[in-house]
Amino acid sequence: MITMQVRGETGDIVARGSSQLDWTRTLQHVNADRFPDRSVQELLGQDAAAEIEGLCQRVERGSPLYLWFLGD
DSSP states (O other): OEEEEEEETTSOEEEEOSOOBOHHHHHTTOOTTTGGGSOHHHHHOHHHHHHHHHHHHHHHHSTTEEEEEEEO
């Protein structure tokens, strides 16, 4: 599973994503010939894509903040 966190420069967690992405299930839908043309929303679903966008916007508004994707 992949989770998302917004972290500060020292590693402190500022925000957590609620979506947990099953990386294996997500990757099985990737067609190498079409990948560059597929959107994140199409690959991950509307809810996960909206959450990632929101976390990215939070990173853009804060400094220094980083979006981490964590998984096993």
